[in-house]
Amino acid sequence: MKLKDLYIGLDLGGTFIKYAIGMADGSLLYHNKKPSLSDREQSEIFYNIFALIEELKQKAKELQGEIKAIGFGSPGAINFDEGRLIGSTPNIKSWTDADIRGKIESKFNLPTWVDNDANLMVFAEARQGIAKGEKNVIALTLGTGIGGGILINNQVYRGDHFAGSELGHMSINFDGPRCDCGGIGCIEQYASAPAMEKNYEKKLIMANKSIPDDLSTVTLFERAGEREKEAIDTINDTAVYLGTALANIANIFNPAVIVIGGGVSAAGKIFINKIDAEMRRRAMPPSVRHLKVLAAKLGNSAGMIGAIRLAAEMYAKR
């Protein structure tokens, strides 16, 4: 009997590691998540990963399949040729310079490809998500930070030295606030979840209103739905900032689709439509004529799916 070709996809985050087994077309046959142990030593994080891969190998047997390759998504800048982290990533302190491919390949003897998580997100959304079949796609993930992924001519663009795609660190104000990255006026300083919360808090204080204990973008969007002025104003401000960033992306890349992902994007269609309208007010008309701004479709599975599809495509090209 011929065994099915299967691929493993892992998606390491600051809180959870998601892991799955699936087929070359990105369909998941089994997936799960466990704590990523991101506050532990690097070796412990790897032991944890190894255990999950063992679990998936067991699953593969039950599924009468053969694992061909592993795809791995990680935060931070990744040297794609070497499958290794470049420097550090803020939410997993011990992960600095982690030799992800080297460690996994020497343990499991399975070809492994490693990519940045936002890259895998844009890849998954373009292969089988909201931008399916499109060749030129930009993704923005809105959350605690703002991440970016670039797909050009059907391939993830990773920069000349694996350090591009930092769309959250595009300045929309040369004279703006200093960013944690060292830059000035980065969009992340204006439109990340913490930035939105800070802006909202400021408006509540100005209006002599009380600050809710559970202030978050969730409460913010809820209250905007209840037509609270300060909440609506905060969202309108954010749409101006993000609309500026999207107009820049449109004028520079003229992509087919801009995919909006991440926690904040879950706020839904009204928010996305506001950003879209603001972008169109600012961009050059030919740059946005055919452009769609769409919410991501694959949600929390995008990383696993992207990792599996990446492994399958790279394995086929070997």
Next chain:
Amino acid sequence: MKLKDLYIGLDLGGTFIKYAIGMADGSLLYHNKKPSLSDREQSEIFYNIFALIEELKQKAKELQGEIKAIGFGSPGAINFDEGRLIGSTPNIKSWTDADIRGKIESKFNLPTWVDNDANLMVFAEARQGIAKGEKNVIALTLGTGIGGGILINNQVYRGDHFAGSELGHMSINFDGPRCDCGGIGCIEQYASAPAMEKNYEKKLIMANKSIPDDLSTVTLFERAGEREKEAIDTINDTAVYLGTALANIANIFNPAVIVIGGGVSAAGKIFINKIDAEMRRRAMPPSVRHLKVLAAKLGNSAGMIGAIRLAAEMYAKR
């Protein structure tokens, strides 16, 4: 006797059309320029172009060569697949929707490729200019306007619908001045030659100094060389604006080289170095670690050389 393979390159501008005959390696065997008749009817502009191509065909005979293909550079957005202008371009009023490939091919029976002039500039500089051999290169042309060209994985990136690369219309201030393109705070409003002149004039007025009759970026840079405070301040302002734009380009593309071309770039090394330093103050360190900011090398010939090389590469790929 075997005839040499030759290619024609034309570079249409608002004042002149440059035209050349050369070889696949971009070496020019003959080149010249004539008025582009940009204020005439479209048909007259084409007659003029046809006459230049006839002249080059005559040259090819004298050179004992055979013309294989034609490359054509034009301002404006170009549908590369169709070799035709998309809409209009401000400095050649009658050029709207010009069917450049169609008109030339039906007259001369030579395969013709048409591209935007800034695209040909980045292409030429990456093939045989200051960024020779690099795969990921961004070009900015500083002049009356600010143009952009993007080379990714050795190929010109033209956008999903031929409307990207508008690097001059990247906003560096979401709350800045309105741009002619309809956008807000575009870098062109801050760092084009007219913007620099306006800024300089304002500073001279504030200082109660007289405005020179021949105020231009040439006088501006001369006076900065003579250590005039207002001139130096103007150049420092411009470096902040351009440094912000370059930091964005670095964070987004992490290119190997950013090529600075156009009239203003002729101001030389001190100006480029100021922009470069400002970029490094603002960009993410990994994005600029290997990045070089360099003045264009091919100058006014870049368009012709790019057109010839494009024609040769496309002809070889047919």
